[in-house]
Amino acid sequence: MTATQEPEVRTIESAAPPVRFARGWHCIGLAESFRDGKPHGIEAFGTKLVVFTDSEGELKVLDSYCRHMGGDLSQGTTKGDEVACPFHDWRWGGDGKCKRIPYAKRVPMRARTRTWQTLERNDQLFVWHDPQGNPPPEDVTIPEIRGFNEGTWTDWSWNSVLIENSHCREIVDNVVDMAHFFYVHYAFPVYFRNVFEGHIATQYSQTKARADADIYTSGEAGGPTGPGSAEATYFGPSYMIDYETTPMVFGDVQAVLINCHYPVSPTSFQLQWGISVKHPEGFTEDQANEMAAGFAGGVETGFLQDIEIWRNKAKIDNPLLCDEDGPVYQLRRWYEQFYVDVEDVTPEMVQRFEYEIDVERANEIWEKEVEENLAAGRTVVTAPGNK
Amino acid sequence: MEPVTCRTCESRVLAQKNTLAHTAIQWGDSSRCVEFAMAGGVMERAMNRSCRELRASIDDAVRSGELPVGPPDDRVAQDTQPVRFDAQPVRHG
Ligand code: FES
Ligand SMILES: [Fe+2]
Numbered sequence: 001m002t003a004t005q006e007p008e009v010r011t012i013e014s015a016a017p018p019v020r021f022a023r024g025w026h027c028i029g030l031a032e033s034f035r036d037g038k039p040h041g042i043e044a045f046g047t048k049l050v051v052f053t054d055s056e057g058e059l060k061v062l063d064s065y066c067r068h069m070g071g072d073l074s075q076g077t078t079k080g081d082e083v084a085c086p087f088h089d090w091r092w093g094g095d096g097k098c099k100r101i102p103y104a105k106r107v108p109m110r111a112r113t114r115t116w117q118t119l120e121r122n123d124q125l126f127v128w129h130d131p132q133g134n135p136p137p138e139d140v141t142i143p144e145i146r147g148f149n150e151g152t153w154t155d156w157s158w159n160s161v162l163i164e165n166s167h168c169r170e171i172v173d174n175v176v177d178m179a180h181f182f183y184v185h186y187a188f189p190v191y192f193r194n195v196f197e198g199h200i201a202t203q204y205s206q207t208k209a210r211a212d213a214d215i216y217t218s219g220e221a222g223g224p225t226g227p228g229s230a231e232a233t234y235f236g237p238s239y240m241i242d243y244e245t246t247p248m249v250f251g252d253v254q255a256v257l258i259n260c261h262y263p264v265s266p267t268s269f270q271l272q273w274g275i276s277v278k279h280p281e282g283f284t285e286d287q288a289n290e291m292a293a294g295f296a297g298g299v300e301t302g303f304l305q306d307i308e309i310w311r312n313k314a315k316i317d318n319p320l321l322c323d324e325d326g327p328v329y330q331l332r333r334w335y336e337q338f339y340v341d342v343e344d345v346t347p348e349m350v351q352r353f354e355y356e357i358d359v360e361r362a363n364e365i366w367e368k369e370v371e372e373n374l375a376a377g378r379t380v381v382t383a384p385g386n387k
Numbered sequence: 388m389e390p391v392t393c394r395t396c397e398s399r400v401l402a403q404k405n406t407l408a409h410t411a412i413q414w415g416d417s418s419r420c421v422e423f424a425m426a427g428g429v430m431e432r433a434m435n436r437s438c439r440e441l442r443a444s445i446d447d448a449v450r451s452g453e454l455p456v457g458p459p460d461d462r463v464a465q466d467t468q469p470v471r472f473d474a475q476p477v478r479h480g
Contacts (some may be wrong), residue, residue, distance in 0.1 A: 139428060139429045139430065143430060175435075193436065193437075195435070195436065195437070196433075197414075197417065197429075197431065197432060197433035198429050198432075198433050200429075200433035200434065201428065202433070202434065204436060233431075233434065323405050323409075323458055327411070347415075351413070351414050351416075351417070352412075352414035352417045352432075352433075353411075353412065353413055353414065354411070354412040354437060355409070355410070355412075356402050356408070356409060356410045356411075357409060358405065358406040358407075358408035358409035358472060359408075360408055
């Protein structure tokens with residue numbers, strides 16, 4: 001065969017990451033973690049924010065850099081309803097206005113800094129980011145977690161990690177990635193469907209653990225008795241609620257997983273995840289917490305598996321797909337709506353799109369692979385802590 | 388993708404079946420769909436897994452041969468337009 005008969009080498013296309021940050025609600029952490037009476041700094045959206053509590057206990061968010069001489073308000077203190085700058089003690093209110101300069105007769109005109117609109121939902125604190133400066137449309141909000149007011153749920157187990165040299169689009173791609181479940185998370189995706197509409201994107205899936213993977217601690221309660229199902233939805237560009245149902249001998253275990261992030265710079269983002277598990281009926285508090293801790297551990301393992309991939313992969317604008325892959329291009333078109341001005345959002349970005357993958361053939365092949373591994377006594381991974 | 392009309396609400400969508408178990412549906416306007424209308428607002432509509440009426444209409448189209456089942460030859464051409472997030476200058480409001 002001569003060189004000319006061979007297909008051309010595929011090149012990876014990759015433009016520089018966008019300089020702007022997504023429009024939408026971004027979760028910046030558990031609300032409670034900001035309620036210790038001190039100002040907190042959050043590096044986000046290419047700048048720094050300060051989160052503080054006023055005397056009513058309401059959380060306020062401002063630009064952290066003081067408009068006087070650039071002092072960092074998050075290093076200051078909360079005094080009454082205001083945050084006081086550590087540099088010259090200027091007092092900034094939650095409405096963005098400078099209320100007082102203790103050593104001056106009057107506050108200069110235009111002594112006003114940027115405020116960030118906040119929302120407290122699901123025990124978490126959100127800020128609204130829009131490069132155009134518009135308020136959030138009424139129907140663009142963070143919903144309350146379904147079923148959270150029925151029964152007892154464990155406190156959030158919450159984690160946060162800075163991902164550098166990566167754009168947050170990488171994590172959003174996961175919404176359509178069926179095959180990585182097998183290779184990265186050691187689970188069979190036995191059902192996989194996506195729906196995108198408006199600012200919302202969902203992944204419906206069912207997965208069961210690989211028998212050749214020594215990774216999922218089963219504990220005293222034993223392992224799952226069948227495939228677990230998940231409904232994982234992004235509400236906007238960065239906040240996902242994932243409802244997970246896992247059948248166990250004693251009944252279904254309901255867990256809610258939050259997967260969210262906020263951009264720090266165009267090439268880094270803070271990834272956060274939290275998990276809460278519903279106390280199964282007949283469980284004591286201790287038993288429920290122990291089981292939840294086991295679940296949280298499993299979820300954390302999953303995140304670390306993804307992170308390892310993101311940290312090392314290339315940004316690719318032109319993925320080469322096979323028929324068993326999910327709708328990566330359509331998902332990215334959906335995601336693009338958050339990076340253009342509202343008046344430039346095109347119908348294709350928001351019109352409803354549904355995609356169900358035929359997972360049958362892939363699973364047949366994977367079952368065979370697992371059988372061969374079992375027959376040969378091979379285990380694909382041993383998680384630290386598992387024997 | 389081929390046009391399919393819902394037997395109940397007459398919404399026209401584009402559908403594609405690579406295999407019997409695979410389905411892709413590109414909606415235009417989804418506001419006529421009766422099942423979604425019952426769901427309520429934008430959020431509830433988006434959180435609807437699928438419309439059973441449309442699903443049945445697609446199955447009918449497959450049975451009648453109107454909607455061929457098989458991998459589309461044009462898939463690569465159609466799907467690989469890189470989405471680049473060409474950033475626009477930030478306008479502060
Ligand atoms: S820089 Fe903040 S008070 Fe001077
Ligand atoms: Fe993943």
